[in-house]
Amino acid sequence: MPFHSHTLPNGLTLIGEPSPAARSAAVGFFVRTGSRDERPEESGVSHFLEHMMFKGTPRRTALDVNLDFDRIGASYNAYTSEENTVYYAAVLPEYLPKAVDILADILRPSLRTDDFDTEKQVILEEIGMYDDQPGWAASDHARKLFYGAHPLGNSVLGSKESVSALTRDGMHAYFGRRYSPTNIVVSAAGHYDWDRLVRLVTEACGHWERGEAGRGSRTEWAGQGGLHVLTRDKAKVQQEYVMFLAGGPPADSRLRYAADTLALALGDDSGSRLYWALVDPGLADSADSSYYENDGAGCAYTSFSCEPERAEGNLAIVRKVLAEVQRDGITADELQTAKSKIASRVVRGSERPMGRMQAIAAAWAYTGEYRDVDTELANFEAVSLAEVRAYLDRYPIDRSTVVAFGPLESLAGVAGKPA
Amino acid sequence: MPPRRPLGRPGPERAVVGQQVYQHTLGNGLVLLAERMEHVRSAAINFLVPAGAAYDPPGRLGAATVLADLMTRGAGTRDSRQLALALDNLGVDRDESVGAVNMRFWGSTLARNVPPALDLFADVLRRPHLPEDELEPVQALALQDIQSLEDSPQQKVMVELRRRYYPPPLNQDRRGVAEHIEALAIDDVRGQYQRLFRPNGTILSVAGNVEWEPLKAQVERLFGDWPVGADLGVSPEPHAAKSEHLHKDTQQTQIALAYPAAAIGSPDYYPARAAASVLSGGMGSRLFTEVREKRGLCYSVSAWHETFKDRGSMLAYAGTRAERAQETLDVTVGELRRLREGVTDDEIDRVKAGLKSSLIMQEESTSARAGAIATDWYYLGRVRSFDEVQAAIDALTPAAVLGYLDRYPVRGLTLVTLGPAPLTMPE
Numbered sequence: 001m002p003f004h005s006h007t008l009p010n011g012l013t014l015i016g017e018p019s020p021a022a023r024s025a026a027v028g029f030f031v032r033t034g035s036r037d038e039r040p041e042e043s044g045v046s047h048f049l050e051h052m053m054f055k056g057t058p059r060r061t062a063l064d065v066n067l068d069f070d071r072i073g074a075s076y077n078a079y080t081s082e083e084n085t086v087y088y089a090a091v092l093p094e095y096l097p098k099a100v101d102i103l104a105d106i107l108r109p110s111l112r113t114d115d116f117d118t119e120k121q122v123i124l125e126e127i128g129m130y131d132d133q134p135g136w137a138a139s140d141h142a143r144k145l146f147y148g149a150h151p152l153g154n155s156v157l158g159s160k161e162s163v164s165a166l167t168r169d170g171m172h173a174y175f176g177r178r179y180s181p182t183n184i185v186v187s188a189a190g191h192y193d194w195d196r197l198v199r200l201v202t203e204a205c206g207h208w209e210r211g212e213a214g215r216g217s218r219t220e221w222a223g224q225g226g227l228h229v230l231t232r233d234k235a236k237v238q239q240e241y242v243m244f245l246a247g248g249p250p251a252d253s254r255l256r257y258a259a260d261t262l263a264l265a266l267g268d269d270s271g272s273r274l275y276w277a278l279v280d281p282g283l284a285d286s287a288d289s290s291y292y293e294n295d296g297a298g299c300a301y302t303s304f305s306c307e308p309e310r311a312e313g314n315l316a317i318v319r320k321v322l323a324e325v326q327r328d329g330i331t332a333d334e335l336q337t338a339k340s341k342i343a344s345r346v347v348r349g350s351e352r353p354m355g356r357m358q359a360i361a362a363a364w365a366y367t368g369e370y371r372d373v374d375t376e377l378a379n380f381e382a383v384s385l386a387e388v389r390a391y392l393d394r395y396p397i398d399r400s401t402v403v404a405f406g407p408l409e410s411l412a413g414v415a416g417k418p419a
Numbered sequence: 420m421p422p423r424r425p426l427g428r429p430g431p432e433r434a435v436v437g438q439q440v441y442q443h444t445l446g447n448g449l450v451l452l453a454e455r456m457e458h459v460r461s462a463a464i465n466f467l468v469p470a471g472a473a474y475d476p477p478g479r480l481g482a483a484t485v486l487a488d489l490m491t492r493g494a495g496t497r498d499s500r501q502l503a504l505a506l507d508n509l510g511v512d513r514d515e516s517v518g519a520v521n522m523r524f525w526g527s528t529l530a531r532n533v534p535p536a537l538d539l540f541a542d543v544l545r546r547p548h549l550p551e552d553e554l555e556p557v558q559a560l561a562l563q564d565i566q567s568l569e570d571s572p573q574q575k576v577m578v579e580l581r582r583r584y585y586p587p588p589l590n591q592d593r594r595g596v597a598e599h600i601e602a603l604a605i606d607d608v609r610g611q612y613q614r615l616f617r618p619n620g621t622i623l624s625v626a627g628n629v630e631w632e633p634l635k636a637q638v639e640r641l642f643g644d645w646p647v648g649a650d651l652g653v654s655p656e657p658h659a660a661k662s663e664h665l666h667k668d669t670q671q672t673q674i675a676l677a678y679p680a681a682a683i684g685s686p687d688y689y690p691a692r693a694a695a696s697v698l699s700g701g702m703g704s705r706l707f708t709e710v711r712e713k714r715g716l717c718y719s720v721s722a723w724h725e726t727f728k729d730r731g732s733m734l735a736y737a738g739t740r741a742e743r744a745q746e747t748l749d750v751t752v753g754e755l756r757r758l759r760e761g762v763t764d765d766e767i768d769r770v771k772a773g774l775k776s777s778l779i780m781q782e783e784s785t786s787a788r789a790g791a792i793a794t795d796w797y798y799l800g801r802v803r804s805f806d807e808v809q810a811a812i813d814a815l816t817p818a819a820v821l822g823y824l825d826r827y828p829v830r831g832l833t834l835v836t837l838g839p840a841p842l843t844m845p846e
Contacts, residue, residue: 271506352784
């Protein structure tokens with residue numbers, strides 16, 4: 001695939017992987033900001049701001065933004081994580097100029113006070129919605145307990161109290177600090193012409209004022225350890241959710257491929273060690289292990305959910321599996337099976353422009369390099385047992401911070417705290 | 420042998436790659452469909468078998484779910500672990516899901532791995548071991564599935580709505596009933612398999628970078644000698660839909676609504692889809708604008724059209740904090756009813772743009788196309804061509820939608836709520 005990159009004088013970078021065989025084009029604005037970049041009094045502002053970006057500009061009301069996207073039949077949305085805020089649209093090729101026009105426009109929002117007040121209610125609803133879903137609430141608590149004072153423990157949603165206390169001017173200050181063109185990458189994939197895209201983005205964004213946006217602590221993190229039991233009333237949660245978090249390689253480490261591969265062998269939803277140990281025998285309704293690449297501090301995340309009375313037995317099983325893998329690694333057969341699965345997923349994930357647009361943007365944002373599909377496949381294919389060993393030695397997966405969330409009032413001798 | 424049927428998409432300006440759809444019916448009735456997509460490296464495999472939750476016998480609700488899980492625990496010459504390993508080594512991501520009418524077996528992998536993957540799927544469908552010693556863990560998982568629903572109020576309210584809105588047995592949820600699942604014996608599950616799994620009524624679709632002739636020959640080899648079984652239909656019983664409030668001490672109240680609409684196959688089908696899109700197609704649609712954008716009443720509000728062969732329905736959902744739930748319901752129902760007062764040209768243009776986009780983008784996904792051609796065949800007995808769907812979208816007008824709404828006004832609303840307090844249906 002051809003790959004292009006270009007940086008405007010104000011620091012905005014464009015990257016692109018055109019694919020003439022595609023039926024659509026996808027374009028996204030990746031802003032390198034999220035909850036980890038918030039000050040304590042700003043908790044929740046990244047995500048609230050992401051909502052406010054759709055609320056209008058000097059050229060468009062909030063309704064205009066939505067109508068203009070709908071008129072071109074765009075699949076569009078945005079999301080906020082601990083470290084990235086992403087605005088994107090997939091459209092038929094003829095509508096790409098319009099999609100760029102709308103996205104570029106909304107990235108310089110008016111942040112009108114009456115819109116701010118209305119949207120705050122929507123955010124408070126979103127917080128309530130997630131709080132009613134114990135699986136989600138559990139992982140939010142787990143992150144916080146694992147990361148402690150590290151900024152990656154900051155909640156994306158924030159709390160009812162922190163969001164209620166946010167002001168329009170405070171949001172504007174955060175916007176000014178984080179949405180500098182030097183902190184944004186525009187990514188495009190699918191059916192489009194690169195030179196034309198560069199012209200469109202230059203016209204729409206070339207006047208954005210240059211600024212510098214850094215990032216605070218990027219230190220690696222091994223977690224604070226221990227078993228933490230959080231108890232919620234049985235009327236509000238049925239299953240027990242148990243999570244194991246350990247440090248992992250940062251996104252720009254070569255070991256990330258070994259971490260991803262090991263997580264699949266350990267906890268994929270079919271044929272993995274944890275599947276056979278917990279799900280196949282019906283001891284847990286789900287078990288999963290994933291590697292999360294983060295800027296500076298990755299994380300190996302293992303979890304299961306089950307009937308509360310089985311939690312203690314399952315906890316012991318998972319600890320045993322983690323200790324065995326830590327001691328002996330995985331087998332050559334397991335490595336090969338994991339690679340087969342990854343190859344299939346990488347290829348399938350790349351077949352839609354939306355998938356490629358996100359993949360090249362993530363790689364670029366974290367490492368400043370472009371990886372085409374075949375390079376990514378080769379990187380996974382090259383993972384050896386020795387590399388898996390090196391990963392485990394550096395980031396022991398059995399040295400976890402364990403968090404249980406559910407109706408249990410105590411687990412393995414640890415008394416629960418109210419959640 | 421039925422002729423090869425490439426459904427062309429003429430005009431170089433429209434088609435980068437022409438649409439190539441093929442169909443073949445085996446002597447025993449199994450229908451094979453394929454769409455060749457030369458621009459991709461993957462392929463998706465999709466089986467629809469008329470063995471969904473509606474076929475669960477009285478007193479054994481949940482049997483289909485138990486059967487689907489048990490079928491993958493050993494088949495042909497492989498035990499449970501060997502089967503999983505064989506599929507994993509082919510990079511097959513897969514899922515068995517139990518719908519109201521059909522059980523679906525889905526797999527997706529690199530196109531070159533389709534032939535060996537189909538060999539394995541044939542074992543699962545035709546030669547499952549259904550081992551007795553695996554029944555207990557499968558039952559335990561099914562019971563946890565029921566319990567987990569309590570932790571997902573958004574899903575739960577929709578399950579409870581469908582249970583009260585649709586007639587039996589279409590209202591049977593795949594999760595079933597805990598006491599029934601606990602009481603299942605291995606012979607019940609094996610009996611369900613014997614009764615329901617057969618080639619006639621089964622649809623196999625494959626979409627991706629595959630060759631038609633070798634695929635057809637392989638499917639003949641794998642399924643051609645599968646004996647025909649009895650055709651069992653699903654007959655909905657007389658039924659009166661029932662509204663209800665379910666108490667739960669949550670922050671949000673979940674609101675779910677349903678009322679009758681046109682079914683797929685009806686001339687009113689596309690106008691019904693358009694009506695759903697005017698209400699809830701994009702972020703500029705009426706529900707999102709009135710409920711969320713203008714009033715900030717909720718994070719999530721939507722309406723959509725869903726269909727069985729013989730009946731269509733409009734469903735709507737909103738979730739909001741308890742103290743704002745009544746207003747949310749009032750505004751939502753008000754918008755459903757107000758639709759009849761008029762639909763603008765601009766709204767229809769936006770609906771068309773959205774439908775056309777999703778139609779074309781579907782051709783970038785092998786899973787989406789494998790699913791679409793199979794469901795087309797299930798509902799209509801044929802695969803709709805790109806041109807046919809495009810023409811139906813182009814023909815949409817405000818008048819067509821209003822004509823539809825005259826024939827299907829908002830009537831017989833069923834309301835199910837889940838949360839701290841009941842709500843009142845607005846007059």
